[in-house]
Amino acid sequence: MECRVLSIQSHVVRGYVGNKSATFPLQVLGFEVDSINSVQFSNHTGYGHWKGQVLTAEELNVLYEGIKLNDVNHYDYILTGYSRDTSFLETVVDIIKELKGTNPKLVYVCDPVMGDQGAMYVPENLLPVYRDKVVPLADILTPNQFEAEILTGRKMHSVEDAIEVMDLLHKMGPETVVLTSTDLPSTRGDQFLVALGSQKIIKPDGTIWTQKICMDIPKVDAVFVGTGDLFAAMLLAWTHHHPKDLKSACEKTVSILHHVIKRTIKYANEMAGPGKRPNAGQLELRMVQSKADIENPAVIVEARVIQQKNQ
Amino acid sequence: MECRVLSIQSHVVNASPVLGFEVDSINSVQFSNHTGYSHWKGQVLTADELHVLYEGIKLNNVHHYDYVLTGYTRDTSFLEMVVDIVQELKRANPSLVYVCDPVLGDHGSMYVPQNLYPVYKNKVVPVADIITPNQFEAELLTGKTINTEKDAVEVMDLLHAMGPDTVVITSSDLPPRLGDRFLVSLGSQRHVHPDGSRTTERVRIEVPKVDAVFVGTGDLFAAMLLAWTHHYPNDLKTACEKTFSVMHHVIQRTISHAHDLAGPGRRPSPPQLELRMVQSKADIEDPAIVTEATLIS
Numbered sequence: 001m002e003c004r005v006l007s008i009q010s011h012v013v014r015g016y017v018g019n020k021s022a023t024f025p026l027q028v029l030g031f032e033v034d035s036i037n038s039v040q041f042s043n044h045t046g047y048g049h050w051k052g053q054v055l056t057a058e059e060l061n062v063l064y065e066g067i068k069l070n071d072v073n074h075y076d077y078i079l080t081g082y083s084r085d086t087s088f089l090e091t092v093v094d095i096i097k098e099l100k101g102t103n104p105k106l107v108y109v110c111d112p113v114m115g116d117q118g119a120m121y122v123p124e125n126l127l128p129v130y131r132d133k134v135v136p137l138a139d140i141l142t143p144n145q146f147e148a149e150i151l152t153g154r155k156m157h158s159v160e161d162a163i164e165v166m167d168l169l170h171k172m173g174p175e176t177v178v179l180t181s182t183d184l185p186s187t188r189g190d191q192f193l194v195a196l197g198s199q200k201i202i203k204p205d206g207t208i209w210t211q212k213i214c215m216d217i218p219k220v221d222a223v224f225v226g227t228g229d230l231f232a233a234m235l236l237a238w239t240h241h242h243p244k245d246l247k248s249a250c251e252k253t254v255s256i257l258h259h260v261i262k263r264t265i266k267y268a269n270e271m272a273g274p275g276k277r278p279n280a281g282q283l284e285l286r287m288v289q290s291k292a293d294i295e296n297p298a299v300i301v302e303a304r305v306i307q308q309k310n311q
Numbered sequence: 312m313e314c315r316v317l318s319i320q321s322h323v324v325n326a327s328p329v330l331g332f333e334v335d336s337i338n339s340v341q342f343s344n345h346t347g348y349s350h351w352k353g354q355v356l357t358a359d360e361l362h363v364l365y366e367g368i369k370l371n372n373v374h375h376y377d378y379v380l381t382g383y384t385r386d387t388s389f390l391e392m393v394v395d396i397v398q399e400l401k402r403a404n405p406s407l408v409y410v411c412d413p414v415l416g417d418h419g420s421m422y423v424p425q426n427l428y429p430v431y432k433n434k435v436v437p438v439a440d441i442i443t444p445n446q447f448e449a450e451l452l453t454g455k456t457i458n459t460e461k462d463a464v465e466v467m468d469l470l471h472a473m474g475p476d477t478v479v480i481t482s483s484d485l486p487p488r489l490g491d492r493f494l495v496s497l498g499s500q501r502h503v504h505p506d507g508s509r510t511t512e513r514v515r516i517e518v519p520k521v522d523a524v525f526v527g528t529g530d531l532f533a534a535m536l537l538a539w540t541h542h543y544p545n546d547l548k549t550a551c552e553k554t555f556s557v558m559h560h561v562i563q564r565t566i567s568h569a570h571d572l573a574g575p576g577r578r579p580s581p582p583q584l585e586l587r588m589v590q591s592k593a594d595i596e597d598p599a600i601v602t603e604a605t606l607i608s
Contacts, residue, residue, distance in 0.1 A: 013364055014335040027589045037341055042367025051367030053360050066343025066352030072582050281373050288333055
């Protein structure tokens with residue numbers, strides 16, 4: 001399998017977020033990953049301290065120019081995540097448009113990182129850039145509930161609302177949408193959170209087939225950083241292997257997350273000691289140690305098909 | 312196995328994660344591609360920026376490493392900052408192992424600025440535990456040329472006297488016993504026994520030559536040697552057999568693929584010759600031994 005991914009994300013010296021979170025698992029699964037580091041920080045910003053340097057939009061352009069000059073700007077996938085800078089994001093948009101021009105079958109996997117739990121954690125002026133320029137180019141989108149709500153201007157209080165929001169997102173561009181986490185009540189109780197997905201496929205005869213799925217995912221009592229980046233990378237990998245089967249792609253993706261998180265929690269609690277809450281350093285994803293699970297995940301979650309339409 | 316490596320290298324694929332090491336990596340440059348292509352563009356990390364990154368790690372009190380790995384650098388102040396960092400990390404962990412690829416040049420000429428040479432010789436090599444010079448670099452660092460195996464042994468002893476207990480001369484012009492399709496590499500490891508006595512294990516490895524110019528193999532070699540000397544700390548012969556065998560498998564796979572892409576009779580281009588790292592995962596983890604190391608005195 002010769003599949004090239006261009007991943008434009010952060011780099012941290014220590015830990016697993018951004019490109020550190022995405023690159024290793026994708027390589028383990030056989031993808032060639034070219035990575036542009038949007039920042040180089042000592043560690044993620046959840047620690048007490050962090051220091052480093054950011055890549056400017058101009059520097060990003062220079063790197064892309066280098067790749068173009070050698071005529072190696074051919075990619076099958078692009079993957080982007082956390083960004084804080086509108087001009088950087090706009091340069092990313094230009095690059096993606098050009099790469100789609102070179103390869104119309106290119107798949108852009110976009111994690112529209114803006115915030116969570118009702119609040120934005122990036123500058124507000126990124127929202128219009130995501131809404132009007134980035135999301136229209138995306139083929140696969142992985143917003144959480146909050147991000148889906150601010151992109152569509154519609155809140156979700158029920159599964160029916162979530163279905164409408166995913167359909168609105170399809171209209172904006174992406175044919176595959178996964179709501180990575182929501183506050184919707186799970187039928188399995190409050191130890192579970194609800195995630196949903198929707199895939200729109202245009203059949204050769206012109207009809208449109210959509211499938212919507214729902215998953216109940218075991219909650220974990222800890223704050224993780226980098227899991228969203230891992231999720232987007234793994235969804236890229238598993239939708240590549242199951243392009244018309246979002247149910248299987250999501251089951252494998254969510255299962256990998258679960259194994260990595262479980263291993264991480266166990267290790268973090270051991271490091272912290274009994275009764276103590278682990279710190280950011282101890283909660284770094286046990287990525288390297290989870291290699292076997294990444295390659296061949298035991299599927300521990302089952303997605304339910306909640307809607308299937310042919311129109 | 313919880314082994315932490317601090318790797319300060321250019322933006323290159325590191326195979327150590329595949330072998331179970333936790334690798335913290337500081338990218339000394341961010342370039343579009345290596346400089347063997349017709350064009351390359353990007354940014355370099357300054358000594359100050361390197362210091363800032365290290366400060367961030369220190370402030371969080373996570374500056375504890377078992378290994379440090381460094382490679383290609385073009386800047387003396389950057390290199391001097393690296394030395395300061397290594398010295399500080401060694402104070403934090405006296406059993407830290409510093410694996411240093413003293414990248415200076417090859418085939419008789421330097422391809423980094425000349426003023427790096429005294430910094431390597433006087434500051435870097437003295438704090439290194441494992442070094443992986445090629446013949447040219449070994450000669451430059453010791454001021455002695457290598458014309459025979461005996462010369463190579465003397466040069467490696469001189470390098471031991473400068474600091475590192477493990478020296479691997481990654482390639483040389485010495486005539487191979489197995490014919491001209493091979494090249495000769497050598498290694499030397501000094502052991503100090505509990506009773507204070509010293510022994511030196513010396514090995515000679517004959518490695519199949521390849522008809523292509525590769526970039527990145529030195530970085531991969533240093534990373535693999537780190538991994539295999541970790542698993543075989545007192546058995547340089549085995550560590551080298553595994554390391555050189557991994558190199559061979561990656562290079563073979565790369566050459567095959569490059570020729571497929573280039574087509575019959577055509578010389579592959581730099582992009583076609585990019586190391587097939589991802590595809591060589593199985594070989595990196597468990598290499599079939601294809602080179603042979605013999606102990607020499």
